[in-house]
Amino acid sequence: MATRTLTFSGAINEAMRLEMRRDPTVILMGEDVAGGATLPHMEGEGKEAWGGVLGVTKDLVTEFGRDRVLDTPISESSFIGAAVGAASTGLRPIAELMFVDFFGVCFDQVFNQGAKLRYMFGGKAQVPMVIRTMIGGGFRAAAQHSQSLYSIFTHIPGIKSVVPSTPYDAKGLLSAAIQDNDPVIFFEHKVLYGMEGEVPEDNYVIPLGVADVKREGNDLTIVTLGRMVHFSLEAAEKLTGDGVEVEVVDLRSLSPLDEETILASVRKTHRLIVVDEANPRCSIATDIVALAAGQAFDYLDAPPTMVTAPHAPVPFSPVLEDAYLPSVDTIVATVQSLL
Amino acid sequence: MAEINKEKLLWAYERMKLIRTFEDRVAGLFAEGKLPGFVHLYAGEEAIGVGVISHLTDKDYITSTHRGHGHCIAKGVDVSPMMAELYGKATGACKGKGGSMHIADVDKGMLGANGIVGAGGPLACGSGLMAKTLGTDQVTVCFFGDGAAEQGTMHEAMNLASIWKLPVVFVCENNGYAETTPWGYHCAAKDISDRAVAYDMPGATVDGTDFFAVYEAAEVAIERARKGEGPSLIECRGFRYYGHFEGDAMLYFTEEEKARNRARDPIESFKKRVLERGLLSEEEIAGIDAKTAKMVEEAVEFAEESPWPVPEDVLTTDVYVSYP
Structure with a gap:
């Protein structure tokens, strides 16, 4: 094509x-x-x-x-x-x-x-x-x-x-x-x-319910979506210098959810961070942490962790909004804290 | 024409001119890249906000729209914290948390610009219900656009206000466009005010570029509300000089329409009328022009010099009154 x-x-x-x-x-x-x-x-x-x-x-x-x-x-x-x-x-x-x-x-x-x-x-x-x-x-x-x-x-x-x-x-x-x-x-x-x-150029279809491994790695799995995929990939690149290889799983569909791809990655890397731009309560991030805790518990070498926005509305001021959204630096620091 | 005293005329001209000067300056600052986010400018609609709010006190409430700067200024909100809010500074009217679309000052009875079209109608019923329940004589004015006229919330709110005889005045600012979509397309009614019949309330359509027409219609409706006789609907036909938001090239306007609008500028018409009738003098007008220009420049200076908010201190405050 x-x-x-x-x-x-x-x-x-x-x-x-x-x-x-x-x-x-x-x-x-x-x-x-x-x-x-x-x-x-x-x-x-x-x-x-x-x-x-x-x-x-x-x-x-x-x-x-x-x-x-x-x-x-x-x-x-x-x-x-x-x-x-x-x-x-x-x-x-x-x-x-x-x-x-x-x-x-x-x-x-x-x-x-x-x-x-x-x-x-x-x-x-x-x-x-x-x-x-x-x-x-x-x-x-x-x-x-x-x-x-x-x-x-x-x-x-x-x-x-x-x-x-x-x-x-x-x-x-x-x-x-x-x-x-x-x-x-x-x-x-x-x-x-x-x-x-x-x-x-042609028409094509990506099936719903199939996640995509945007970057392969053996040391830690980041499950993420939307704009945070790019933040996570950037964080992963930065960590390569330290000899850390992060796998980045892009959910693409939240419902249906590709549980197999998520679990296979967690079973491989033994560590999970969910990076989500949304608020942290009752969310896709908590859902995926629950999935890993329930179905890959024996494989985990660190607590499943979330990097999200705080439990607050999105602020207007640029300095506040920048601090509000998950950043590449926060993702890098969170990865390092789990290794 | 009802008698309007000189003090009121001076106030009205000052507020209209302050709105125009503020908005023109905001347009410039936005183009310079100094203002983040979206700004929706009120220039062209000054006679509506000021004509209506002429009859309100600080104790009365208004609900506003995404195009809320003019309502704020007419209601007496200080332009310095307003400008600081548009910059996202810590000294802003909302501490930099809200921005242009949520600018508010509850102390002045301004219940907020609003990012959701048609959201103000039910809120206005709420403050109207407060006044009725507590037996105060406070009136609430709900400003909404022609776009919001097609929202279910506005229909529900007008019906509710009528069955409960709430002291609310619904003021539709029909500037001809719901974003880009012309009123003639999105609205099945010939006049939005015709809908008042269905809610069993008085309805009127007035020229929203004519301060005096708006002033008179609002006087009747606000008096009625204050006396506990229930809500009214006033449709004010006007226009906006700027796009839906800044950055909108306004390609959906014809050149002929733009020229037609310039020819019926609400501030110029006001000036012409008061000068012709000798109600205000050239000197008084010039004095206000200089004063408002200075106020806006001081506001810009204040905003520029103000500090940024500190995320660690304020990012998660003001979400709740208390939260363990």
């Missing part, structure tokens, strides 16, 4: 474009996903659309038109719920919920409706929808636009949750999510949008 360099956001855009070409039942909706483009009052202006708040859906409306790329009012409950309804009756909607923080407005439609229809109806319904949403700190966007709330959704049976870390993974995982017959929430870290990487 021919590849070329593409940004993380370009890879996500391309996955949607290719899936929309392949399957006419795939539609996209969300706030400003078309932006100002192609509305009557803009005729003759020849201007480009906003294409989503950070431009991820740019130009999709030009190819697919407003029947398949729908701007929505700021009415999250209604359009997320409409995606659930449309998915259960024959469409395959992609709904963009700008920031994960905005789930607060429409949570019922996600966890009481979309997640449960199939079970409550005895398997007689399916909800093949994707909700794309932004996560993460680093933008100085403060407490209501910076959270990493994926663990809440991982808690809920019936929802699949995916957190890509590279352009290659983002494209393949999003295609898989769109083709999947269950509701999938696709969490995109806003700081990664500009990151470049090699991405195949």
Whole structure:
């Protein structure tokens, strides 16, 4: 397959474009996903659309038109719920919920409706929808636009949750999510949008529920996700100088969770750190520590440890936010403390 | 036109001018890379915030939006801690924890800018309920945008305020765009104020670039709320000069629309009117222009010279009142 360099956001855009070409039942909706483009009052202006708040859906409306790329009012409950309804009756909607923080407005439609229809109806319904949403700190966007709330959704049976870390993974995982017959929430870290990487031109799928060993090593396992994959890889590089080889496991999917890859790595290295940008209580990090403690206890030579944000909201000030987020230095120091 | 005394006119011009000067300066500072995060500027909408808040005291409450600087200034929040907050400094109105989108000063009755569209409606019902329950005469004004008009929370809040006869005034600042999405597209109603009928409350649509029109409509609604007669909805039609946030190139605006907006600048119209009628003098206007310019420059200086917050001291404080 021919590849070329593409940004993380370009890879996500391309996955949607290719899936929309392949399957006419795939539609996209969300706030400003078309932006100002192609509305009557803009005729003759020849201007480009906003294409989503950070431009991820740019130009999709030009190819697919407003029947398949729908701007929505700021009415999250209604359009997320409409995606659930449309998915259960024959469409395959992609709904963009700008920031994960905005789930607060429409949570019922996600966890009481979309997640449960199939079970409550005895398997007689399916909800093949994707909700794309932004996560993460680093933008100085403060407490209501910076959270990493994926663990809440991982808690809920019936929802699949995916957190890509590279352009290659983002494209393949999003295609898989769109083709999947269950509701999938696709969490995109806003700081990664500009990151470049090699991405195949053709459509391809990375199966959900398969973690990826981003770096091999024998001395300690870091299990991580999203932007923290890159922090962990950087920490691992720094530690090589000290003769320490860290294995970095990128979860990619939180639900389904690739327990085998995590456990195989822990059994090999005997040490585990989970690096997670989210808050530390009742989270994917505690979940993985519990997994290792329960199923690889005899292999562990050190307590399973977490590097996370503190139990506090995300602060605005750059000096506070930098101290809030896990850092490469903290990861390095934590690794050293466990050897 | 209801009689407005000179003191009020001077106050109104000063607040509007201070908002404009502050926001223009913030735009410049943001472009210079001095301000982190997102800033959403209020320039163009000054007559709405100031026209409404003319009738409030420090004891009255307002809920605001992501575009909250103007509401803060109109409500009397000091621009120096505001500017420091935008920088993320320790001396900021929220100690650098909130930033532009969460700027607040509860002592001044300003219940916060808000990062969640439509979140202010239910909160306003809450402070309205407090006033009703405790038997005070405090009024709460809920500012919300045309985008928020389509949020379920706003419908629920207006209904709740009406059945409980809460002292709340809902002020829709219709600047024509929910981010990039034009009002004509996202709203099925011809006038947002028409919805008042469904909540059995008075509704009015006024020109949000006309201070005096806003002032008069707000006077009636706030008096009604203060007397315990229940909520009202005022839709103010206006525009914003800047993008949804700074960095937005505003490609969804036509050039013709931008020109039309410049021709109905709320501060220029106010000035023209008070000068023509001899209500204020050129000297008084010039004096306020100089004073507000100085206030904003002092605010920038204060913010620049202020220390950064110390993470070890404040990162995990203020999460709870008490937590063992």
